[in-house]
Amino acid sequence: MSDRPDPATAASDRATLRADCASCFGLCCVVPAFAASADFAIDKPAGTPCVNLRTDFRCGIHERLRTDGFAGCTVYDCFGAGQKVSQVTFGGRDWRQDRATAAQMFAVFPVMRNLHELLRYLGEALDLEQARPIRADLERTYADVDALTHRPPEALLEIDVDAIRAGANTLLLRASELARAATGHRGPDRRGADLIGATLAGADLRGAVLRGAYLIGANLRGADLRGADLIGADLRGADLRGATLAGALFVTQAQLDAATGDASTGVPAHLTRPAHWASTTRR
Incomplete structure (x- = not known):
């Protein structure tokens, strides 16, 4: 059998x-393992419990991860x-x-x-x-x-x-x-592209291939990402305020959590708008 x-x-x-x-x-x-950085307040070797891990396997600062310097844990x-x-x-x-x-x-x-x-x-x-x-x-x-x-x-x-x-x-x-193909828009193929800090505000990225692209800190305000393939794309610090991701392909909750958005950001129906976006102000 x-x-x-x-x-x-x-x-x-x-x-x-x-x-x-x-x-x-x-x-x-x-x-x-993680190293002290903007994402983690301390160094921690692989296979070693974080100092914030309690005996009941819960995080002792779960509600304060971002403010206490552990933003990396939240994504x-x-x-x-x-x-x-x-x-x-x-x-x-x-x-x-x-x-x-x-x-x-x-x-x-x-x-x-x-x-x-x-x-x-x-x-x-x-x-x-x-x-x-x-x-x-x-x-x-x-x-x-x-x-x-x-x-x-x-x-x-x-x-x-x-x-x-x-x-x-x-x-x-x-x-x-x-x-x-069903969207009727064949966007650019930028798989694996280095788009760190790129200015893509208002860009028409419908049907684009952004698989594994580095979009760290990219300005995607108001960009249209409907039908775009975002599998493995690095969206840390990307500005998604006003962008449309509803209908984007293979977006994960972690990608949204790592980015910046607001109430006007279109989010895929199966994902949740990150709580920290509520404190984001538009400029």
Whole structure:
């Protein structure tokens, strides 16, 4: 018998791709390393608990992360990998119980996060009406990747994540092409482009390809990004005030959280307008 989940079941289970911190052992506060910078107030080596992590695995300054110098924490998204590793892969055994569990759990977490991020994008592609011609392939790939996330720790560590990504990316690119073609606007192809600090205010970027583009600090005020492919685009500090992202492809909550926007920014229906945008004033 195949261990592949039924595609319909896998597709309906996408709510698990949202972080549930209450069911996680604070893995994002332990596994990654970060250096003192504008995003983090302190240095923290990989595999070392953050000084703000409490014994109950909650953040002691969660409500003050931005004001206390930990803005980087507010834009991190594990795509639900934290609770999957904590409660499913390791069956509720936390890393504080023994060193062997800790080492293995910390190694598994980034693998699971990569797989969950991929499921997040595949799930969005499945929701695209324009991608119907490749729906069967998307469902099959989603189910295959989902099956990988249920493997035991040892098997998860053997997964070639880059190879899995490469295979799925072919489908994601095709889904993007189909969706962008349906808009009737073929925007510029700036995948991976260095657009740091670029002035793109009011730009017509409908149907543009901005996959992996560096838009750090870019001025996108009033830009039209409907149908634009933003998978992996770095929007840290980007000014999205008045911009239209409703209908943009593969936008994540973390991308919005990392940018600046306001009440006039058009946000994709499946995402939430960041709370810190409310304090943004227009100039």
